Amino acid sequence: MTQIENQPLLQPLQKGALDLKNRMVMAPMTRSRANNPENAATDLVAEYYAQRASAGLIISEGTPVSKQAVGYINVPGIYTQAQVEGWKLVTSAVHANGGKIFAQLWHVGRMSHPDFHNGELPVAPSAINPNDKSYTPQGFKDTVTPRALEVPEIKAIVQDFRKAAANAVEAGFDGVEIHASNGYLLHQFFSSSANTRTDAYGGSAENKARILFEILDAVKEVLDLSKVGVRLNPSLHGGFGIELSQADPETFEYIVQKLNDYNLAYLHLTEAGAAARALPFAIKEVAQHFRKIYQGTLITNGGYTRESGNKVIEAGYADAVAFGVPFIANPDLVERFAQNTNLNQPDPNTFYSNTAEKGYTDYPTLAQVTA
Ligand code: PHB
Numbered sequence: 001m002t003q004i005e006n007q008p009l010l011q012p013l014q015k016g017a018l019d020l021k022n023r024m025v026m027a028p029m030t031r032s033r034a035n036n037p038e039n040a041a042t043d044l045v046a047e048y049y050a051q052r053a054s055a056g057l058i059i060s061e062g063t064p065v066s067k068q069a070v071g072y073i074n075v076p077g078i079y080t081q082a083q084v085e086g087w088k089l090v091t092s093a094v095h096a097n098g099g100k101i102f103a104q105l106w107h108v109g110r111m112s113h114p115d116f117h118n119g120e121l122p123v124a125p126s127a128i129n130p131n132d133k134s135y136t137p138q139g140f141k142d143t144v145t146p147r148a149l150e151v152p153e154i155k156a157i158v159q160d161f162r163k164a165a166a167n168a169v170e171a172g173f174d175g176v177e178i179h180a181s182n183g184y185l186l187h188q189f190f191s192s193s194a195n196t197r198t199d200a201y202g203g204s205a206e207n208k209a210r211i212l213f214e215i216l217d218a219v220k221e222v223l224d225l226s227k228v229g230v231r232l233n234p235s236l237h238g239g240f241g242i243e244l245s246q247a248d249p250e251t252f253e254y255i256v257q258k259l260n261d262y263n264l265a266y267l268h269l270t271e272a273g274a275a276a277r278a279l280p281f282a283i284k285e286v287a288q289h290f291r292k293i294y295q296g297t298l299i300t301n302g303g304y305t306r307e308s309g310n311k312v313i314e315a316g317y318a319d320a321v322a323f324g325v326p327f328i329a330n331p332d333l334v335e336r337f338a339q340n341t342n343l344n345q346p347d348p349n350t351f352y353s354n355t356a357e358k359g360y361t362d363y364p365t366l367a368q369v370t371a
Contacts, residue, residue: 007306007310007337007338008023008310008313008314009022009023009024009306009309009310009313009321009337010022010023010024010334010337010338011023012056013056013297013319013320015296015297015319016226016263016264016265016296016297017224017226017227017265018057018265018266018297020056020057020100020320021056021098022054022055022056022334023056023313023319023320023321024055024056024309024320024321024323024333024334024337025055025056025057025058025059025268025299025301025320025321025322025323026052026055026057026058026059026322026323026324026327027059027301027322027323027324027327028059028060028061028062028104028177028179028231029061029324029325029327029328029351030061030062030072030075030352031045031048031061031351031352031360032072032073032074032075032352032353033045033048033074033076033356033360034074034075034076034077034086035073035074038080038082038083038086039070039074039075039076039077039083040076040077040080040082040083040085040086040087041076041083041086041087041089041090042086042089043089044356044357044360044361045076045086045089045090046089046090046092046093046094047093047361048360048361049090049093049094049099049101050090050093050094050096050097050099051331051361052099052327052331052333053093053094053097053098053099054097054098054099054332054333054334054335055099055327055333055334056100056320056334057100057101057102057174057320058094058099058100058101058102059101059102059104059177059229059268059322060087060090060101060102060103060104060173061075061076061104062075062104062105062106062179062184063075063076063077063078063083063087063103063104063105063106063164064077064078064079064106064107064108065077065078065079065105065106065107065157065160065161065163065164066079066107066157066160066164067079067116067117068107068112068117068122068123068157068160069106069107069108069112069157069160069185070108070112070116071108071111071112071113071116071122071134071135071184072108072135072352073135073136073137078103078105078164078167078168078171079160079163079164079167083167084167084170084171085171087103087167087168087171087172087173088171088172090171091171091172091173091174092172095172100174101173101174102173102174102175102176102177102227102229102265103164103168103171103173103175103176103177104176104177104179104231105161105164105165105168105176105177105178105179106179106184107157107160107161107179107184107185107186108122108184108185109122109123109124109125109146109184109185109186109188110122110123110124110128110129110130110143110146110185110188110194110241111130111132111134111143111183111184111240111241112134112146113134113136113141113143113144114144115134115136115137115138115141116136116137120147121144121145121146121147122144122146122147123146123147123148123149123153123185124146124147124148124149124185124188124194125148125149125188125189125194125195125196125197125201125202126148126194126195126196126197126202127145127146127147127148128145128146128193128194128196129143129144129145129146129241130143130183130194130240130241130242131143131241132183132240132241135352143241148197151199151200151201154201154211154214155214157185157211158211158214158215158218159218161178161215161218161219162215162218162219162221162222164176165219165222165223165228166222166223168223169222169223174227175223175227175228175229175265176219176223176227176228176229177228177229177230177231177268178212178215178216178219178228178229178230178231179231180212180230180231180232181231181232181233181236181268181270182231182233182236182239182240182270183233183236183239183240183241183242184240186211186212186215187232187233187236187240187242188242189201189202189208189209189210189211189212190208190209190212190248190251190252190255191208191242191243191244191245191248192208192245192246192247192248192251193242193243193244193245194241194242195208205247205250205251205253205254205255206254208251209251209254209255209258212230212255213258216228216230216262225262225263225264225265226263226264226265227265228264228265229264229265229266229267229268229299230259230264230266230267230268231268231269231270232252232255232256232267232268232269232270233269233270234248234249234252234256234269234270234283234286234290235249235270235271235272235273235276235282235283235284235286236270236273236276237272237273237275237276237279237282238273238275238276239273239275244276244279244281244282246281249281249282249283252283252290253293256290256293256294257293259294259296260293260294260295260296263296264296264297265297266296266297266298266299266319266320267290267294267296267297267298267299268299268300268301268322269286269287269290269298269299269300269301269318270286270300270301270302271285271286271287271300271301271302271303272284272285272286272302273302285317286300286302287300287312287317287318288315288317291316291317291318297319297320298317298318298319298320299318299319299320299321299322300312300317300318300320300321300322301321301322301323301324304321304322304323306337306340309321309323325346326343326346328346328351328359328363329343329344329345329346329347329363330343330344330363331363331365332365332366332367335365335366336366339366341366344363344364346359347359
């Protein structure tokens, strides 16, 4: 059992351009508190993130790069000036508390719904319905068959990511994470079950991955890639509309191999779930597998605890661990791990619901509990 005093999770991380005070990353999580006409982050959002500034790095909830990118209600965007002003509240509050925060740049693609687009279809690499649910202003609805993007539209989305990265810089973020994961637009391009294109964006691994590298090349014009992370979920199966196919692991190996040339801040991976573990061709131990391929900083995520998080770093499979739900319920998660004390239990009923402070900024710290 790991000694409390020298837990790997609590050691600083200085690698490449990343300089983190510890190896506990707050994972990106949708919280749906931007319920204002502009969908801008507010003082309440700033308070939430600032409470969690003891994390080595905070990755913001996914923030849509355009109106077309939106697929959930009350999510703060990063494509208007009002939204940039909202995020300034967040970054300055996190920095005042000694934290660091990256913006997660997001396009949901076919996971959106016509209700967000005046009745028009959401866009995707191919016209294939994810057969999932979309959370619209009128509640949960079945997803629809999206419209396949034309090549000039793909180029426009690449530019939306570039502009969003520039906006993130203006808003005071320490960097950005490209959301290429969890069945959203970029993952839809990588996935054989979602991408049947026969042009330069479909077919080979190189073609399916093309949009990601075009985005990195565009973002590089406004932000050094040493401040850019990429998030991948290579073994997603049976969730967010994605079915893993035999060809997919090779596509992710191609992507990760190529990311070695990009000198990123980090690569952020999600571990395999139960459904993928039952598939013979799926990569089962994701960080362990890609650690052999990727030479840069690697963050892993997916159900880690204090114990298993320390172990994965000790084993050398990852440099840092992203924690999601534990950070929702424990603003002082770092302190609680340091002392190896009890954790607050999360209330899933308040994860997304628009209950303002409840289940958002009202989880007590250890100091508040013992006061
Ligand atoms: C969600 O809102 O449920 C959500 C958003 C982004 C993710 C995963 C889940 O990457």
